[in-house]
Amino acid sequence: MNVTSLITKDKASIEALLSQLTLEEKVSLLSGHQFNATPGVPRLGIPPIKVADSINGIRPSGPSSEDETTTCFPSTTCLASTWDVELLGRLGEQLAHQAKLKSVQVVLGPTINIHRDPRGGRNFECFSEDPLLSGRLAGAIVNGIQKHGVGACPKHFVCNDSETLRHSYDIAESPHGRTLREVYLAAWQHLLRVSDPVAVMLAYNKVDGLFCSENETLVADILRKTWGYQGATISDWFAVHSTVPPIRAGLDLEMPFPITRGDRLLEAVRERLVAEEELDAPVTSLLRLRDRTKPSHQDAPERSELNEEANALAYELASSGIVLLKNDDDVLPLDPLRTPNIAIVGEFATDPPVTGGGSASCKPPYTQNPAALLQSAFAANPSSQVHHVPSVRTNAIIPIVPTSLLTSPITISYYNPPNQSPPTPIHTTILPTPHISMLGPPFDPPFLSPLGSHLVLTTTLTPTTTGTHTLAVRHTGAFTLSLNSTAVLSVPEPTLTTSDYLFHPSLYESRIHLPLQASHPYSIHLTMSSRSSLMSHGEPTPYGVTLCFEEGTASDDDDGSRIDSAVLAAFNADITLIFAGRSDQHESEGFDLPHIKLPGAQAEMIREVAKAAKKIVVVLYGGNPIDVEEWVDEVDGVVFAHFPGQEGGRAVVDVLRGERSPCGRLATTWWRGVEGGGSFGWFPAREGEVVRYGEGLGVGYRKENEGEKVRWGFGFGLGYGTEFWYGELEVEVLEGEGVVRCAVRVGNKGRREGKEVVQVYVVPRSEGCKVWRPERELKAFTKVRLEPGESRRVELEMDLKAACSYWDENERCWRMEKGTYCVRVGDQIQSFVVASAVEWNHL
Structure with a gap:
């Protein structure tokens, strides 16, 4: 008998099933079992539920998930810029198919938090500053997903519009105030008017002094009673802080593990702090969720596939969301007869960002090289020349050392306390890359002690060039790095949260600049200790180390020489295309942006190139608006590509060439600098302070007298030859x-x-x-x-x-x-x- 056969749509059958559950089984259903799954009750035919991020690509979760690919659609800001309900409905249907490939019953998304501030680190995976646009487009995706028996779980209810201190900040607004009702809660109303998601995820933060997971006004009162929502409610990961209040508030499922529930909830029932009957409502809600997702329950291994229909949809979404922001004198589309010599500048021209960072990111099966596509497109014209120069570097972290530079095996040994004399490893292995990442305990090896242990990594580094190079270590514990038996860098344990470890690697990267000789082998000996204490609140403790290296990045004139090469290329070209912006290293879950200017020396490079270029077009990547004020008046064209997914390279090139006429419209205001937005001065959260929505209703285009500070407004976008x-x-x-x-x-x-x-x-x-x-x-x-x-x-x-x-x-x-x-x-x-x-x- 199939495990799902006893879950039916008949209310009486669910009630009968409920009556057969023991107290222990009821409690087990109210918490996660694995990081991305809930338990089932096999004896009653109740299956587990598997969940996965996100609408930009269904992330794999199997043992080889780091290496497994999945179709990567554009980021949500790009989806919003299509303003196309029908197209996003088609995306939802394709996501259902992708979810079934991963044996997933519930897709964790879409994310409909409001773009309150252009520094919001997670804005790229949200839709807009406007609640109606956010809710209607999200509803289209939900309906598409659920049309095929997979569930959708929109998030995060409510006010998770900042990543700084997101686990603890308190929004000092009443749920009965205009700001929440007309902007933040309104997005959810618009969503629920057009769709009925199987689940809603509650936010990390507090609202009006109470965590969302235990806020009765928000969940029991507004969501359930006033709006009549009957689907399941689930917590964000590690976002539940107490046992009894979330039950009373209406939280059905704690994820990912039973931290405040499990034995604690059983004890609360036995002590009569919670009546067993109070568990029936959340259990029933989760049984209904299983019922509504029955067509997606299958016992099959995860897999990925190259799906031409999905690839074509990814292209349609990317090309429909690209926004043409400036096009003076019709500099675009490109005309090889008018501008046969093209200079292409920027690292993103050959390795473009496809997604932001965090749980909304995924590894695509392929990406496309815009520079190569442009070279191929104009190859038919014998007079055309397309030349690329990388110019300034854009990475926020040092890349992992290429294995081609490691000329001896990468060996790692683990040691448990107390150290023997001489120390004896408990486990030694050869790594394919100098990178270890674990969350536990338990760790791998499973007998590694979470406290007091250490590891030793050894290999040999042989640079290809002579110069002052950068060697770096991303580390969770104190470490010492030695070259040729000489210690060159010792760093104490970094202050770190689990979220920092997952999403903000620059916080635990330590660097040193060293003069090294080409073709000379340097023996590497890296010793790192475990963390001195486990993480609080049941979160897993990180245990990781990565050896990183980049040649020629430490000289004072590195950026200058790279800018000079771009200027020379532009001087000899009829038109210069600069590919600039941000990557997943700059916009990610887990942290907010410090500013909205271009990272690194990109703005300086654009200004200098503009002095030499005959015509210049800037293609920008990112999820958030970018401050263009330093250089926008010096360029002829600006194209906003967003994070456009695996088909983004082709979509961008086709728009530049005029094969596709740009039709995207901004879903969020672009201010003349970050100071223009209403939230400036009120963002982000600060330790020990409540968060005040000082701008009130003045979010984005709703801000009073907003026009004078706007570079490109909400809903703006140009086309080619259309009027x-x-x-x-x-x-x-x-x-x-x-x-x-x-x-x-x-x-x-x-x-x-x-x-x-x-x-x-x-x-x-x-x-x-x-x-x-x-x-x-x-x-x-x-x-x-x-x-x-x-x-x-x-x-x-x-x-x-x-x-x-x-x-x-x-x-x-x-x-x-x-x-x-x-x-x-x-x-x-x-x-x-x-x-x-x-x-x-x-x-």
């Missing part, structure tokens, strides 16, 4: 049906076909309004394709109350005041009248 016009805007209010209908004619009087994003904003009533309201708010959108000379009547419908109401903090309800409002679409504006005031509070 869209709007006319004949009509608005109809049907108060009896609770809807606002608007229709507008959209035309393309340009010379090329293209896609336009029709954005419908509601301008709130101005006369006699009791509270301040933003000048405009997005309330509907759609994307249309138009041929040259074509026009189309586009119709959109909005929920009347959702379009016109604000949150009344005193009465704790939504309030729609009667009066005159306006709809704005493009350059068209039309007023409409709401005849009756309404108070309401539901989804």
Whole structure:
């Protein structure tokens, strides 16, 4: 009999199953069993549940997961910039297929936290600064995933919009305040209006003094009672801090292990702090989750595949999300006849970033080289020349030493305390690369002591060039590094959290600059101790070391000489393409950005190249807006590629060549420097302080008088040879049906076909309004394709109350005041009248 055969959609059957569970079995179902799975109850046919990150690529979790690939779609900011509900629905369906390849029942995503500040480290895996755009696009992905029997688990409910101190910071806002209701919680309302995810993940942080995992107002009151959500609620990993309050608040599942539950919860029941009947609701919720994901339950090994349909979709998403930000004098698309000699500058031209870092990253089966694609594209023209120079380095950490430079085996030996005389290793092995990464205990080898042990790594390094080079060690414990029996670097144990270890390697990387000779062998002897104590709160303790090396990076004139080579290439070219931006080393889960300028010497390089270039276009990679003020007026074109996934190289090149007309629109405002945003001065979290949303409702384009500080606004994006016009805007209010209908004619009087994003904003009533309201708010959108000379009547419908109401903090309800409002679409504006005031509070 299949293990899922006893899980049925019949409510009475689930209740009967519940009655057969022992107390111990009920408790076991309320916590994870492995890092990415929950336990089952085999005797009753209750299967385990396997979960996996993320919507940008279903991450493998098997024994060889570090080496296993999976289809890598563009990051979520790129998805949002498509503004395309239908396309993201197709992505959801493909993710369901990918999840089944990994034997996954629940996809942990999409992430719908708001882009509050452009320094948010995890913004790349979120959609937008706007709650409606975030919720509607996320809902499309959820519906696509769940159409094929796999579950989706949107995250993080709520206010996880910063990575700094994310496990502990406290948002000093009431869940009944306007800021949370109209921006942060509103994204979830929009999501739940159009989709019904099987689960919702609760955030790490506190809101109004309470951790989200034990916040009754947020979970039991708003999510469950007011909005009527009946799916499962699960914690973020290691985000539960107590045993009884999360049960009362409505948290169903603690992940990844039973830290506050398990034996502690059994003891709480026995001491009558929790009634056994109180466990029935979360257990029932998790049984329903299994029922809803029944088609995805299978007992099969994980696998990956090259799927042409998925690859084509990855390309469509990337090319649809790329945003053309500047195109003076139609410098783009590239014309090999007009500009036959092309200089390509930047490391990202040959090794482009495809994703940000952390749990939303994945290893693609392939990536593409934009420089090589451009060279191939113009090879047919015998007069064309395409030349590439890497120029300045962009890496935030020193890369792992190439094995080609290691001329003896990489040997590692482990030693347990107390040390014998002479010390005797408990285990010795040969490594393929000088890299060890473990989270435990237990470790591998399993008998390695988590405290007091140490390891020794030996090999031989033979540089290929003579110069001052950089040798580095990423380490979890105190270490000593010796070259040819001479100690050259000793560093104490770094202050480190598990999250730091997973996502922020620069925090535990120690470097030294050394003069080394080409072809000369240097014996390496690296001794590292275990950490002096285990991590708190049940988190796994890291035990890792990585030997890193980079040649020729320590000389004072390194950046200068690399900039000079780029300038020379640009001087001899008709057009220069600079590939710049950030990688997963700069934008990642686990930390926020210190600023939004280009990393390293990239801005200086662009300025210097611009002095020599005849024409210059900058292609930017990243998830967050980038401060372009130092150089944007000196360049002719700017293209924002986001983190575009495995097909991003081809998509970028096709946009540059005009094979694809850019049709992406910004989902987040680009400010003239980080100081322009409303959150500046209130971000990020600081130790010992509560987090204040001092900007209130002024997030992104909602900020009062935001225009003067904006470089490129929310919804902005250019095309090639398209010129869209709007006319004949009509608005109809049907108060009896609770809807606002608007229709507008959209035309393309340009010379090329293209896609336009029709954005419908509601301008709130101005006369006699009791509270301040933003000048405009997005309330509907759609994307249309138009041929040259074509026009189309586009119709959109909005929920009347959702379009016109604000949150009344005193009465704790939504309030729609009667009066005159306006709809704005493009350059068209039309007023409409709401005849009756309404108070309401539901989804």
